[in-house]
Amino acid sequence: MLETYFGYFTEDQCKRLKEKLQGKTFLHFDIAYSNECGNCTLIVRTNNTNYSLAEMKEMFISYCISELADA
Secondary structure (H helix, E strand, O other): OEEEEEEEEOHHHHHHHHHHHOOOOOOOOEEEEEEEOOEEEEEEEEOOOOOOHHHHHHHHHHHHHHHHHHO
16 A cells, blocks of 8 residues: 655645545545644555555646646
8 A cells, every 4th residue: 555645734625635536546546634733634545556656646646736727
C-alpha cells in the first residue's frame, strides 16, 4: 500500500475532498483524514503498488487540478 499526507485543512474541506476523490482514477484512491485540534491532515492511499509514491502524488495532484478546472 502507498500512503501520503497533505495538510492542513478544515474538517469540512476534508469531507468534501473525500466525497469527490474517493475511489477515483485507476489508482482507486482511498481518502481519509486525521483531525488534530481542528487541523486536519488529508491521507491518500492506494493498494496499487505498480507505481512509485512520487507517481501516486503526481496523479493525485493532477486529478485534483482537473476536478477544479471542471468546477
